[in-house]
Amino acid sequence: MRTVRWDPDGPAVFMIDQRLLPAEFQILTLKTADEVVQAIQEMAVRGAPAIGVSAAFGLALAAVNSRAQEVESLWQELETASGKLRAARPTAVNLSWALDRLLQAASEFKGKGTEAIQEHLVAEAQCMADEDVRINRRMAEHGAALIPDGATLIHHCNTGALATVDHGTALGVIRTAHEQGKRLHVLVDETRPRLQGARLTAWELAQYGIPHEVICDNAAGYFLSRGVVDAVLVGADRVAANGDVANKIGTYMLALAASDNQVPLYSVLPTSTIDLTLPSGAEIPIEDRDAAEVLDLQRSGKPIAPAGCQARNPAFDITPHRLVTAFVTEVGVLHPPYDVHLRRAVQEAQTK
């Protein structure tokens, strides 16, 4: 079961509704690009690779739903849809990456008429989804080699099958290490405010049969300081050219605690998450989300704070590259100096 997939009988996109897990498992059927935009904004789908592929499918929907007779008017509709999809969430670069790649590929069919463009967009988006799974499995193989047998790991947010099309990034590494027969124990950061760890990662780990315990994000430092943790694994939403990482809020504090206790921190990501156009993390836009995510836990309708209380809700933070032990990508494990090795990895991935 893929997190996001194309319905050839649609046209439509199927998505697991991640807002309802683990209490309910429901599949959304989205029929327009606007519905995909909304699903991304409301985090029915989340995770940098998953929203990249979702945006690609959204653009494919815009194409096949179009009644344009002329290439030029179709193209204009595609650019409008692409603008909305691109703006759905600002931090993960995979959104832009997927849309740019799709438009680039489709532009080669401009001379062949609207139908050719439509067909090609759908095919290319599906190809991108398949590729995501292959890339994740390669990443996972590279990363699993870093995980010792008997390891206790801390994992932040959700980076599993649900954050991608399938298998996952950081959680994919854990899954592959487990499949290799390594005995693992995962301390699952609950990941406030939206609890992707407690809700989604714990749900995935239970399905894979990997032993785990949920902890408050606050408690990661305690376990690291007690010497019981062998490695910290996180994903990434955008990596700047110097190796600074935008990732789910809390990653920076977790990385500080790992570093303070000489525990390695690995950031696991496809090269599509690397943004060589930004020299450092300071230039990565950080999304501010609704205060209600903080104050109205689990949308219970019972706010945790007094009535009228305000909240701030930055969804990501920047972990400076000095706190990252290594990046795990589909082309291999990257060590410092990151400015050199990230650039080389992107080139290598493009020529493959």
Next chain:
Amino acid sequence: MRTVRWDPDGPAVFMIDQRLLPAEFQILTLKTADEVVQAIQEMAVRGAPAIGVSAAFGLALAAVNSRAQEVESLWQELETASGKLRAARPTAVNLSWALDRLLQAASEFKGKGTEAIQEHLVAEAQCMADEDVRINRRMAEHGAALIPDGATLIHHCNTGALATVDHGTALGVIRTAHEQGKRLHVLVDETRPRLQGARLTAWELAQYGIPHEVICDNAAGYFLSRGVVDAVLVGADRVAANGDVANKIGTYMLALAASDNQVPLYSVLPTSTIDLTLPSGAEIPIEDRDAAEVLDLQRSGKPIAPAGCQARNPAFDITPHRLVTAFVTEVGVLHPPYDVHLRRAVQEAQTK
């Protein structure tokens, strides 16, 4: 309105039930030492100074409820009650400190009969409660001098009137600085798992008219890294002789983030929280609390994680003394070397 107070018409102890705030304001009436033990364990009352005074009142209840005719049997009952109160929670040293002080004071009345002991215990416990408020105000004066006008502060857990008999420790500093006319803005760490920040600190700040916003504990590092925070204020549950601090879970990661951004972190505490018998934080016992506090947010009955999921719930962590910019106590602001200055502060407090 004091958090904890003696009912002379009782005998009974009145306590604000902090489990229900901010939704409900209810006063508990506790009539036995065992009820006080339970209130401390279940965190109807919490905060190192508040549970110290609560334990003192608990022992006073044990005394006045006793039907012992002989000093020796009364004394035995007091030791039994004191043992239970002492074991109610292991980390905050104020519990033991208060009980030791009370028993020591009462032992001087052993020659004067049971009634004299009973009367003296009640009087001494009340005296301790009054003293807590005076001490907090002195601490707050010392601490407020460290807070610049216009400051943005991060505050962890609750260290206000509710964590003490009145006024508070770290939050008392903020309150006094506000009373001095300083313009302040407080970023309130929500403080998972029990949300003392979002529930109690935000409630107090609203009453004092101090501007504030709740943030996920995860987000403190983000704000610190953006250069918008002037100081971090925390309390303490136990400080070892070398200055290592046991405090609410998450303090260590917060302190790392403050240090990484050259933002001062102040730990505010009465000298009764200093435990010179322990050379370092490694010897401070850390309480493991119920997994349900993590998994069943706000006791909603709707767990955040999949059914059957396990959790770990250490209630405190140790912040190494190297991450503490200064301690604020009733005898003044203490800078490194802490092994020298903490010892001197305890001596100074005892001779006052």
